[in-house]
Amino acid sequence: MEENFKIKKNGYEAIVIGGSWGGMEAVIKIVKDLPVFFPLPIVVVVHRQKNVESNLCSVITKNTRLYTKEVTDKEEIRPGTIYLVPANYHVLVEKDRTFSLDVSENVLFSRPSIDIVFESASLVFRNKLIGILLTGANSDGSQGLKAISEMGGLTIVQDPMEAISKTMPLSAIERVKIDHILKLEEIQSLLMSTL
Amino acid sequence: MSALLELDDDEYLDLLLFIKGMYGFDFTLYSIASFQRRIRRYMANMKMSAVEELKRYLEIDQFHFNNFLLEITVNVTEMFRDPGFFKELRAKVIPQLDTYPHVRVWDAGCSTGEEVYSLAILFKEEGILKKTRIYATDINQKVINEAAEGIYPLSVMKDYSKNYINAGGHTSLSDYYFARYNNAIMNEQLKANVIYSTHNLVSDASFNEFNLIVCRNVLIYFQRDLQEKVIGMFLDSLPVFGYLVLGNKESLSTSRYRKNFEVIDSKEKIYRRIS
Ligand SMILES: C[S@@+](CC[C@H](N)C(=O)[O-])C[C@H]1O[C@@H](n2cnc3c(N)ncnc32)[C@H](O)[C@@H]1O
Numbered sequence A: 001m002e003e004n005f006k007i008k009k010n011g012y013e014a015i016v017i018g019g020s021w022g023g024m025e026a027v028i029k030i031v032k033d034l035p036v037f038f039p040l041p042i043v044v045v046v047h048r049q050k051n052v053e054s055n056l057c058s059v060i061t062k063n064t065r066l067y068t069k070e071v072t073d074k075e076e077i078r079p080g081t082i083y084l085v086p087a088n089y090h091v092l093v094e095k096d097r098t099f100s101l102d103v104s105e106n107v108l109f110s111r112p113s114i115d116i117v118f119e120s121a122s123l124v125f126r127n128k129l130i131g132i133l134l135t136g137a138n139s140d141g142s143q144g145l146k147a148i149s150e151m152g153g154l155t156i157v158q159d160p161m162e163a164i165s166k167t168m169p170l171s172a173i174e175r176v177k178i179d180h181i182l183k184l185e186e187i188q189s190l191l192m193s194t195l
Numbered sequence B: 001m002s003a004l005l006e007l008d009d010d011e012y013l014d015l016l017l018f019i020k021g022m023y024g025f026d027f028t029l030y031s032i033a034s035f036q037r038r039i040r041r042y043m044a045n046m047k048m049s050a051v052e053e054l055k056r057y058l059e060i061d062q063f064h065f066n067n068f069l070l071e072i073t074v075n076v077t078e079m080f081r082d083p084g085f086f087k088e089l090r091a092k093v094i095p096q097l098d099t100y101p102h103v104r105v106w107d108a109g110c111s112t113g114e115e116v117y118s119l120a121i122l123f124k125e126e127g128i129l130k131k132t133r134i135y136a137t138d139i140n141q142k143v144i145n146e147a148a149e150g151i152y153p154l155s156v157m158k159d160y161s162k163n164y165i166n167a168g169g170h171t172s173l174s175d176y177y178f179a180r181y182n183n184a185i186m187n188e189q190l191k192a193n194v195i196y197s198t199h200n201l202v203s204d205a206s207f208n209e210f211n212l213i214v215c216r217n218v219l220i221y222f223q224r225d226l227q228e229k230v231i232g233m234f235l236d237s238l239p240v241f242g243y244l245v246l247g248n249k250e251s252l253s254t255s256r257y258r259k260n261f262e263v264i265d266s267k268e269k270i271y272r273r274i275s
Helices: A023-031 A056-062 A114-128 A142-150 A167-175 A184-192 B009-023 B032-045 B051-059 B062-072 B083-097 B114-125 B141-149 B154-166 B224-236
Strands: A014-019 A042-046 A067-070 A081-084 A090-093 A099-102 A129-133 A154-158 A180-182 B103-108 B132-138 B151-153 B177-180 B183-186 B194-198 B212-215 B243-246 B261-265 B270-273
Touching (some): A014 A023, A014 A114, A014 A142, A023 A056, A023 A184, A056 A067, A056 A081, A090 A114, A099 B032, A114 A129, A114 B032, A129 A142, A129 A167, A142 A167, A154 A167, A154 A184, A180 A184, B009 B032, B009 B062, B032 B062, B051 B062, B083 B114, B083 B154, B083 B243, B083 B261, B083 B270, B103 B114, B114 B132, B114 B154, B132 B141, B141 B194, B154 B183, B212 B224
Parallel strands (some): A014 A042, A042 A081, A129 A154, A154 A180, B103 B132, B212 B243
Antiparallel strands (some): A090 A099, B151 B183, B177 B183, B243 B270, B261 B270
C-alpha cells in the first residue's frame, strides 16, 4: 500500500480530472477535504446533458474549500483553484497557461471532451501533470490519459470496482499504462501527499 | 487523432508564415492550442505525416487551400443557439432598434447562416425586418455560399425547433421553411434583407456603422491581442447606443474597452456602447 502512495513531492503543476456518468459525485468526494491552500490548479471536465443548465459550480462550491469557478476564455490558470469546463464547449490549455474555449465538433459524442482537455494539458504541463479518470459510461479520456502517460505525467484511474459505471476506467486500463488504480478516498490522500 | 503528433513551435510558425505569404490569411494570432489541434486533425484525416507534406498540398492551388481553410476553421453552429440570448434580444434590444427609421446589423463570423436566419426570423416576428439590413460576413467563401442558399438537413430542424420555442418564438419554426426531400429550404422573405460577403476580421477594416453587431463564438479562436483589436474595430463601427453581442462564454470584462460599454445582459453578453 505504501508503495502506491509514492508520489514525487512538489513536482507537479496541475491536475486534470475527467468523468461522465456519476462523475460529479466522484469529483466531490475527491475535492471535499482538500485544504484551502492546495497548491495546484484542478481542471474538472464532466459530461453533461446538452442544453441542461446545471448548477455544477454551486454544487461543488458547497462541498469544497477551494475557490471554484467555470472556465472563461483566455483566463489564466491559477493554483488552488478548481476550474469547471462549461457545458457545450471544449476547453484547451494554451502554452502560456491560459484556457481557450472551442465549439468544434463532438469528440466521441462528447462536448466537452475529456480527451481534448487532457491532451492539450499534457502538451503544456508535460511530466508535471496528474491525470485522473473516474466513473463513466463511455471511453472518453483514454486517449487523453495515454497522452499524459507518454509525456511522463502521472496517470490515475478510479478503481472500476468502486465506479458507478466501469466503462470509462476499464477502457483506460485496457489501453494505457496506468500508474495507480485507486478508490476515491485513496486518490484524495494521494493528492494531499503532493502538498 | 494521434496523441503523439505534436507540432514543434518553429515548424508551426513556419507553416503560418507560408500560408500568409501565399494566400494572405494571417493565423499567427489565433489561439495556438486549438488551431494546432485543427491542423493536426486535418493532417490525420488526410493521412499526412509531416508539415512539409501539408505545405506541398497547400501549394498546389487555391482550391486545395480552400479545402484546408474550411476544415481548420470551426464552422459548427445552430439556429437559435443559446435560446436565452435571442429571448433577451427580443425583450431588451429590438424595442430600442424599432425607434430608428432604418436598422443595420452586422453578423460577423456567421458561418453557414443558421444564426442569420435566426436573427431574420426574430426581426420578422417583431415587425422590424423590413426596415433592417443584415450584413452577414465570414472569412470563408464556402460557408457564405451555403448561408446564402439557406438549405439545411431536415434532421437537425427538430433540435432547432426546440431552440426556437425556448427563444420565445411566436409560431412554429416550420412556418419559415418548406421541406423538400430531406432538406429544409428557408423562406425567400428571410433572405431579402440580408447581404452576404466574405470579410476577414484579422485584416479587413469595418465597412459601415451598425446599430447591432453580433459576433458570437468567433473571438474564442483569437489570442488576446487580436481579440482586443477586433473589439476596437467593433467599437469604431458602433454609434453611441449601438449594441454589441458576444458568445455566451465570452466577455468584455477584461477588455481595455470595457469602459466604453454598459452591460445590458451579463448572462447573454449583450453590451451597449456608451462612450
Ligand atoms: C463557431 S463559428 C460561429 C458561428 C455563429 N456565429 C455561432 O455562434 O453559431 C465561427 C466562425 O468564425 C469564422 N471565422 C474564423 N476566423 C475568422 C476571421 N478571421 N474573420 C471572419 N470570420 C472568421 C469561421 O469561418 C466560422 O464560420
